[in-house]
Amino acid sequence: MADFDHLAPGVGDVIHERTAELRSACPVAYSGAYGGYFVVTGWDEIDRVAKDDDTFSSAVDGLGATMVLPQSEKVTAPLFESDRPRHSVWRRAMQPFFTPAAAARIEPEIRRLVREVLARLAPRGQADLVAEFAAVVPPLVTATILGVPDARRGEFAVLTRGLFGATSPEQAAGAGGRLAALLTGLIGERRGAPVRDVLGAVVNTTVDGVPATDEELLKHAFLMVAAGTLTAGDTIANTALVLATDAGLRARVLADRTLLPAVIEESVRHESAVAATGRTARRDTVLAGVDLVRGDRLLLVWGSANRDRTRFPDGERFRLDRAHPTRHLGWGAGAHRCLGMHLARLQLRVVFEELLEVLGDFEPEEGFAPRRTFGVLRGLRSVPVRWKVGGSTPG
Numbered sequence: 001m002a003d004f005d006h007l008a009p010g011v012g013d014v015i016h017e018r019t020a021e022l023r024s025a026c027p028v029a030y031s032g033a034y035g036g037y038f039v040v041t042g043w044d045e046i047d048r049v050a051k052d053d054d055t056f057s058s059a060v061d062g063l064g065a066t067m068v069l070p071q072s073e074k075v076t077a078p079l080f081e082s083d084r085p086r087h088s089v090w091r092r093a094m095q096p097f098f099t100p101a102a103a104a105r106i107e108p109e110i111r112r113l114v115r116e117v118l119a120r121l122a123p124r125g126q127a128d129l130v131a132e133f134a135a136v137v138p139p140l141v142t143a144t145i146l147g148v149p150d151a152r153r154g155e156f157a158v159l160t161r162g163l164f165g166a167t168s169p170e171q172a173a174g175a176g177g178r179l180a181a182l183l184t185g186l187i188g189e190r191r192g193a194p195v196r197d198v199l200g201a202v203v204n205t206t207v208d209g210v211p212a213t214d215e216e217l218l219k220h221a222f223l224m225v226a227a228g229t230l231t232a233g234d235t236i237a238n239t240a241l242v243l244a245t246d247a248g249l250r251a252r253v254l255a256d257r258t259l260l261p262a263v264i265e266e267s268v269r270h271e272s273a274v275a276a277t278g279r280t281a282r283r284d285t286v287l288a289g290v291d292l293v294r295g296d297r298l299l300l301v302w303g304s305a306n307r308d309r310t311r312f313p314d315g316e317r318f319r320l321d322r323a324h325p326t327r328h329l330g331w332g333a334g335a336h337r338c339l340g341m342h343l344a345r346l347q348l349r350v351v352f353e354e355l356l357e358v359l360g361d362f363e364p365e366e367g368f369a370p371r372r373t374f375g376v377l378r379g380l381r382s383v384p385v386r387w388k389v390g391g392s393t394p395g
């Protein structure tokens with residue numbers, strides 16, 4: 001039995017060492033935590049589970065993304081926790097809102113939001129790029145794609161940050177309750193109305209003639225908020241840290257912004273923000289020589305696949321010259337591969353184009369020691385940086 005708990009305090013600081021041990025000793029290892037689950041750490045094994053959705057369901061109790069919302073464990077969210085053929089119906093309904101062209105259409109709006117946030121920070125010469133930037137921009141972008149009315153976007157962003165950044169159960173319950181009320185209102189307004197946004201598309205889609213229930217739609221909406229904000233926020237934080245701490249890379253990107261898509265793709269591989277999500281075995285099967293029985297739960301550790309030596313011999317290095325830069329599992333694999341990938345890539349590019357434009361050169365505050373998070377997501381607690389106001393080098 002493996003001594004592994006993806007939510008244990010401090011695991012974020014040693015996760016790459018721990019998953020490297022597991023990959024070489026047993027890429028499908030049993031952990032007794034949370035009632036027992038199999039920790040899947042090898043690239044081949046994760047890829048197989050993700051693509052074999054006849055054998056492995058995305059509906060899973062108490063592991064992965066749904067841990068963010070423990071109170072709604074018994075409800076199955078459309079799309080995220082559904083399996084084919086139902087899953088394909090939801091996915092088709094949402095797809096038009098996530099094409100590269102759809103993402104490009106909201107680029108001006110994303111750029112405007114990013115500029116607004118940066119305009120407040122720029123004159124200060126210093127900021128925590130997690131609390132004041134990475135946690136601020138993605139909720140505003142998510143509000144845009146969910147169709148939250150302009151007047152309520154600020155409130156939506158504050159509640160989202162309040163829920164996911166809560167430091168006490170009371171704070172989480174308060175923000176979560178108010179966010180649920182806001183989302184429930186949006187869902188109600190969209191029933192039977194013409195489809196104008198992704199939430200409307202889900203509300204008005206039926207599977208075998210049956211629409212999703214209010215509870216299912218609310219869980220879906222919460223998971224959309226998490227999928228759109230936490231992931232992008234943590235990737236902004238992870239990428240900001242690489243740029244802040246690698247002066248050579250920063251200078252290259254400052255001189256040539258066309259490197260940004262490569263920086264972002266490598267960042268999604270190097271410290272995969274979607275750290276781990278769950279699956280449930282739908283029938284008895286064997287995975288890497290390990291017998292699994294129907295109902296067994298598995299945790300797919302995506303970031304571990306992305307450091308697997310069989311695919312990335314120097315996976316710990318951050319490189320822009322990989323022969324196959326997109327052949328990583330940071331966006332997932334199979335039917336549930338990230339639907340928001342084009343939007344996320346675009347958002348991240350705009351975020352860093354504007355950050356470099358407005359701050360110029362920047363560097364970490366002296367003595368800064370990164371503290372990594374790990375669990376369902378992989379990010380950073382803070383990235384304090386400083387820059388020279390009105391100039392290109394920090395003062």
Ligand code: HEM
Nearest residue numbers: 079080227228231232235274277331332336338339340344
């Ligand atoms: C850098 C940021 C992001 C990363 C690294 C990321 C990664 C992932 C991964 C690994 C999955 C697969 C999970 C699984 O199979 O269990 C996924 C699914 C998903 N992502 Fe993303 N994501 C990001 C941003 C976004 C954004 C901005 C949105 C939308 C606003 C989004 C929407 C989704 C949705 C809807 C799914 C579920 C797809 C399905 O079940 O068919 N993601 N994402």
